[in-house]
Amino acid sequence: MIKVESLNKIYENGRIQVAALKNINLTVSQGEFVAIMGASGSGKSTLMNILGCLDRANSGKYFLEQVDVSSLNDDELAKIRNLKIGFVFQAFNLLPKLTALENVELPMIYAGAKHKERREKALAALDKVGLSDRVLHLPNELSGGQKQRVAIARALVNSPSILLADEPTGNLDSKSSEEIMGIFQKLNDEGVTIVMVTHEPEIAHHTKRIVTFKDGEIITDKFVDNPIRVGGDAL
C-alpha cells in the first residue's frame, strides 16, 4: 500500500538547515492501523505531509499503491490527494462558510461528481460518523468533536486508499477523542487503512502498530499486543 524508501527532507531557512527526516524506510500494508509517535519536532508532520502528497521529499522514493509519487507533477498530485488520500488535520480545517454537508461534498466537486451523487454520498458519510442530524450546521455551530467527525466524513467521501490523520485528537477533550478513536476503529474494521499521528500513548494504544520517531528517524516500530477497543471489548 505505502512504501517509503530512504526518504530525506531538509528545511532550509536562510543559512540554517534542519534535517526533518533522515533516511526513513517504512511500509504500511492494506488494512493496517498505525500510530506515529514521537516528541514535538521529531518529523511526524513532515512525514504525514509527504505521505499526503502535500509536500515533496528532497530525496528517496515514495510508492503509493505501486505508483512512484515522487515523479508526479502538481496536477497529478492533486488528483491523488483527491481520490487516493483522505487527510484529517488537528485544526479540522473546515471551510467556515460552508455547511457540514457542503464541506463533505468538496472533494467530490473537485472529482467532478454530479450534484445528486454528491448529496447521497456526503449524507452517507456524515451518517457513518454519526452526524446525520447536523448536516446543515455551519462549523462554528458544532463542537470540536463534531467538527472532527465532519472532517473525517470529508476525508472518507471519495473512498480513498488511505486515511492520514495528523494529531486528530490534539484539540479535543478525552471524551471526544475516545469517540474519534471509536470511529477510526470501526472504519479500520471495514478495511480502511489508517496512519495517525499522536503524542498520547493512551490514544496510540487504540491502534494496531506504533512507529516512534526521534529527531527525524524511526527508533521503534512495534505491533500493539492488546489494542484498547472503544466500548471496552479489547481484542
Place this chain on the structure above:
Amino acid sequence: MNIFESLKSALRNLMSNKMRSFLTMLGIIIGIASVIMITSIGAGSRAAITSEFDKLGVGLLTIQMKGSNDAKLRDFLTLDDVELIKKHPEVKNVTPYFEAWGASIKLKNPKEEKSGYIIGINEEYRFMVPPDLLYGRFIIESDCKAKSKVVVIDEVLAEKVFGRKDVVGETITVRLWRGNLKFTVIGVTKNSNAALESIMGAEMPSALYMPIQTVMDIYLVDYLDYIYVSVKDPEKIDQTAIELNKMLEMKHRNEDAYYIRSLMDEIEMINQVLGYITAFISFVAGISLFVGGIGVMNIMLVTVTERTREIGIRKSLGAKNKDIRKQFLIEAVILTVIGGIIGIIAGFLGGSLVGMLMDVTPKVSLFSILVTVGVSSLVGIIAGVYPANKAAKLDPIEALRYE
C-alpha cells in the same frame, strides 16, 4: 470543478461580503455608467441633428467663392452664374443669396427700432426652403423682374410694427446706409427664430426677405454671397457638384475658386465633431474604468491573502492549480460584469435624465451594451489574472500553515 459550481461558489463569496463587493464594483459602475450615458446622449443628438437636416432635403448644394487673398474681381459670383447653372440638366432650382446686415426697422413708435438683416433671393427660393407662410405670398418672378420694393417679414416683426400679424399690403420703413426706405409687405411667415431664441433667451434680429434685384440696387453691388442649387437626383449630387464647378471655372477662367458643399457634407462634419467629443469624453470615462479595474485587482489581492488558508484546504482536498485560478478569476469577472450591468442601467437612467434636460432622446444600441459587457468582463479578466495566479501557485503546506 465545473463552471456552474464555480459560479455558485464565487457568488456566494461575494454575497458574504456585500458591502465590500459593492464598493469594489463602484469604480466599474461609474466608469460604465458614464460611457453609456455619454454615448447614448451623443447618438441621440446625432440622430436629432440628422433629422433636422433631413427636413431641408438632401439634394441641396451651396456654392461660395473661396475668400482667399488673391481672389480677383472676375472670380465673384454673379446673377449671370445663376443663369448659367440653370442650364445644367441635373439642376432643379437655383437661387442667388445675398445677405446684408445693419438694417433697422421703424416700429409703431417711429423713435424705436428693431435690428434686422436683408436677404436677397429669387422666386425659386420658396421651392428650395419652403417658408412657413401665415399670410400673403413669398417673392415671385414678377417682383424680381420689376425690382419691386416688397418684403416678406415674420410674425414677430409684424406684431412689433403694427401690433397685429395680418399686415399684407402695409408699408414698413427700414433705415439703411442710404437712409430710410419704404417697403410693401407681401407676406408674413411664422417666427423663424423661435428655436434660436428659446436657446439664447434673447430676441434675435429679424430677417427681411426681398427680391435679389431690389437688394442689389439698394446696395449697389452685382456680386452674390452664395448660390443655392437643388438637384433632381440626390444620388448624383457629388457628380453634379463637380460639373457645376467646372462650368463656373470655364466661365470665370479660374481654378479652385469655389466651395461647393452639399448638406450631406455639413451633416457629416457635425457628426464628425460630435463623434470626436463623444470619443474624448468616453476616453476620460475609460480612465475611470481603468481605475475601477485597479480597485478590483487590489481587492482580489486582499481576498487571496485573506483566504490563503481556504486555498490550502481546497488544495489538500484535491483542487488543482487551475481550479483555484478559475475560482478567483470568476469572482473578479462576476464583480466587473455585475458592475457593468448595474452601470448600463445607471447610465441609461442618467442618460434619460440628461436627455430630458437637453431635449434629446438618448439612444442605447444593443451594440454598445454588448461592447460594454465585453469590456467589463475583459477588465475583470485582466484585473483577476494576477491575483488568481498568485492564489493558484500557493504551496499547499505553506497555505495550510497560514494564520
